[in-house]
Amino acid sequence: MDVPATVRTALADRPVEGRRCLEAGAGAGNAAAGLLDAGAADVLAVTNDREHARTVRERVGTDHPGRVGVFEADLRSIPLPDDSVAVVTAHALFNVVPTTDLDVIASEITRVAAPGAHLLVDDYAPLPDGASIRDLFALENAARELADARPALTFYPGGVLRGVFETRGWEFDRRKTLLDPVPWTESHVTAHADTVRDAAARIDGDLRNVLVNRTDSLVTEIGSESVGEMYSLAFQLPE
């Protein structure tokens, strides 16, 4: 598969060749594909989503037989021993991690990282006021809060995530801008709208229809929108 420009750019200045890597939050496996392409010895890809696990096996596993291990597990307790990986990527992970889980996941990532390990944290900066896509994300958060008692998305400022890892002994190396603006394409808008509808379906009462109707009209209103920043933070643990 094609490695996205975001992943390629984030990995460009990281030593990946020959190392064991962890993709924390495997999603579509983009970072896993990038790591393998950059010469990783192997990639352990962790996700708590069965569909994502399957996607990664199919998209990435088949291209690189024997070099990808997909773990369906929770990052709050990573099923790996201490000091077992040399590179960790959290590419577009933390925006789906609620504040309540942030500390635990950061601690777990730190635990499994070997001395001298490298860490990439790529994520979205909070969107500026006036971005229309914010309304869609607000609906998504409202629907998920009402349905599952947790938000769907949290856009952490880079400085916050930097602090979270520095507190745990990671040395900050650099910040890069991966995307500016961030292209929220029609396919993103549609996919996010679908998650609102899914969550709304689990809510009883009037709010369900309100959320769905507002989502339907927002999708047409927004179409697509390029706004915001995706950044990349790089860290290293002392040897």
Added chain:
Amino acid sequence: MQTRTLGATGQRSTVVAFGAIALNWLEQEGANQMVELVREHGINHFDVAPTYGDAELKLGPKLRQYREDIFLGCKTQERSYEAAWKKLERSLDRLGVDTIDLYQVHGLEYEDELETITAEDGALRAFREAQEQGLIDHIGLTSHGNPDLILDAIGEIDDMDSLMFPLNPVVDARDDADHDYDAVLQRADQEDIGTLAIKTFAKGPWPDTDELPEHERPYANWYEPVDDPETIRERLNYTLSRGVTSVLTPGDPKLVKMVLDAGDRFEELDEAAQRAIVEQARHDESPVPEQLHH
């Protein structure tokens, strides 16, 4: 409109160059008006070919009127010495001019063609003789073929002054060797070869002719183009920011003006903004549904 240096030629070409194939779809008077429009935007680099229907003939009158101001590129699909000479003379005749500034090997596609043109009785010998006689000034090559083949051609043809090849964010989003025109761009820069981008406004191939017969296509392009001013501007800004000398206008006359306007307003994009456009293209094309992230 801004200009950039075309490799080692000394020529400074406008960042948008006029692909005169568009004239083929117009009556003579329409063709004249189009050339006037193009010149109003300051365009000084024109490109034509004998295979573009009547384009050479229709370009002729205005080309002769403004000959001094126009850097004229032409090309040939002939691969042999004799045939290339004949085709060059025919183009000079149809255009009604004495010289062509840039004569290009047109549409190199196969490795054996490269062998043929570089051989003793190959087209390039005709090019070089014509150059000695002052009929052409510079030698170039065009291809939408395999990037590796183009790299080979750069290696084989020492006196190559310009290269024309596809460049757009959709192509850049793919990272297999068949789409690695970035390698061509880098190499051309190293060798001080001017770079001319084609297919900059391509959205994708046309649907199958069963679905959309050729005569029903809304545009006379080889590919289905992007056709709204904002996307056209984004494509142009992107491709020029990648560092090519000039971008060719698309083949359909309806789109030419939009590209000229975008050229007047060209703004360099930084790398994060370029990646944003590549990401957008990747998602528009992506086979994986429901990707929420980048």
